[in-house]
Amino acid sequence: MQIRKAISSDLPAIIKLLRTSLGESMIPKSEELWHWKHVANPFGTSPILLAEDNGMICGVRVFLRWEFLQGEEIIKACRAVDTAIHPDYQGKGIFKNLTLSLIEELKSEGVDLIYNTPNTQSMPGYLKMGWEKWGKLPLKIHFNLSVGKSKNQSQTSDWSSISDLIKKIEHTSFSTNLIRTNLVTGYIHWRYITCPLFPYDFISDSESYLLIYRIKEGKIGRELRIVDFFQLSDFGENEKKQLNTRLKTIEKNEKVRFTSYSGLQFGKELPIEMGLMPVMSIGPEVTLRKVGLSEDLLQRPWGWSLGDLEVF
Template identity: 25%
Template sequence: MNSSFIIKEYTDNYKEKVFSLRKAVYDETFDEDEWNWKFKSGKILIAVNDKDEVISLRPTIPIRLKFRDKTLKSGMNVDVMTHPDYRRMGLFSTLVNESFKMLKELGVHIVYTFPNNFSFPGYKKRIKWKYVDSLPLLVKVLKPRSFVKKYIKNPYVQKCLYPVADAFNHLIFVSKTKSENRNLLINQIYCFNENFDLLWQELSNQFEIAVIRDSKYLNWRYVQRPGYDYKIFSAVEDDVLKGYIVLREDTMFDLKLGLVVDILTFDDNTACSLLLHAYNLFKDNDMDIMGCLMLNTSMYFDVLKKAGFLKLPKKYSPKEFFFVVKADDDIIAPDVAYSSKNWFLTFGDIDIA
């Protein structure tokens, strides 16, 4: 096989060939609406062989990042892939380096991604991106008997364990949130207005580094995304927006999951009230488990633990949520960019991919 390849910037002339690449890699193609939503304003490098077939893909979604007291252009790498017949030929490293060079010329000096188990070693060893941390998965069991049934196959043992599981859930997982006596109204909303710009302006100083969660981003991320049914709830007190939560339902390993995708609030009590609302909604919708990703340095980590969430041991997690970063060290202080305590990340930052 001819191992030569050419690096090009993607144009829509290659869309059909890119879609064929995904079919070869994952046995499924891109959804056209999803592709357009993700990459309408993105930058994409491709590698083509001598027949002009796309054999590798490295897309970057432009993301506005709050970095201390500045707004930075950043990029998030998603949907990175190489054709099975062209692996171990240096395509991964070449596209990474060329992509970062192109982005720097466009004023993008920090790029990040959440690689899977297969690609993570390449980021650490071959291209030496910085592994910042892995996001812990926090869970709250809603139906303990579903777990007994899944992991204990003996019907007699199942029957014996059901009362124990129920008691354990009541003692350990029961919601510990307590709302203060306040006029807090929680309502489902269907778009983000200018009040969310004000909310972000008020709360952004809590974070050293975070995706700018203004109305423009939030509408793009949760309202305009095709194929996903996010449920968004706002918390308002005396006509003042105090926070929001974004939820999604999914199925994994025959368990129905209720996911806390994003949350932003003025105070812990508002966060607890929104989490309790999510808990009741997921219970009503017959979910088995409630889950959330949150770094243990985040203010919300303690709120989630107070609400009865427990950190799931890695051996029981469906995957490890690696977080790696590449920054231009001449522009961005490495001790800031590569420290997890400075980042605010949620499920919403990850499940774009």
């Protein structure tokens, strides 16, 4: 058994292994998605380790590069994402070996931490390898009790119409002590506009705010899921009223049963009218793993949005 770094010519075999091990499920296993996720990422190409036995790739472990920002401090991070072990090789410790080997490589690169949102099946394994539970992301829900019968349908968002605002957002220094995703040039375009998994739409005045959402079909009806919200210094009461009016119009046109927002900023810091239901800690469960940092990660002032943590 050999553990080695992946090279570009390994991609067809990696995709085949992902399909064999995981199936297609809701996330397609394709070279298009792989390239968007692991090559086009503005934070850098993903580090990938493979397990190979007699020329056959039997295991893959991938971390997605990410950056957070707190004030002027850049925190180098990775998100533990794609992993697959061939069915004939499962139960032999390959997943643990690949994961810990990849962490050792990241130490020499100056990576500070790894984060992810594991499911209940994989959680115990991560905890044994040094991950810690931060907790579940708060979730705010507003039910629309009378779903509109409007025959209108909201038009697909024209992202090119707010290209100047996106540039402005990505070059703004937000005055907050919270740790948030580092909005490097091209991040919003990569994360939301070219994402091959979901179509994202937005509400904006093209000048002072940008709310990003997607419509999700569910068992209890259509959901308008707010994934990110950015506001600039000239966002005021008039802009707040405009935002909420436009949001209600979209809810009606799209026949949305409920609207959700999962993140660490509520109340006055989130000028979106979300009703009287209390905030619930039922969002994605976040785990953290130290790599280069020595301080307690759990106690740091995280400011995640759902866009940072959505499964993709």
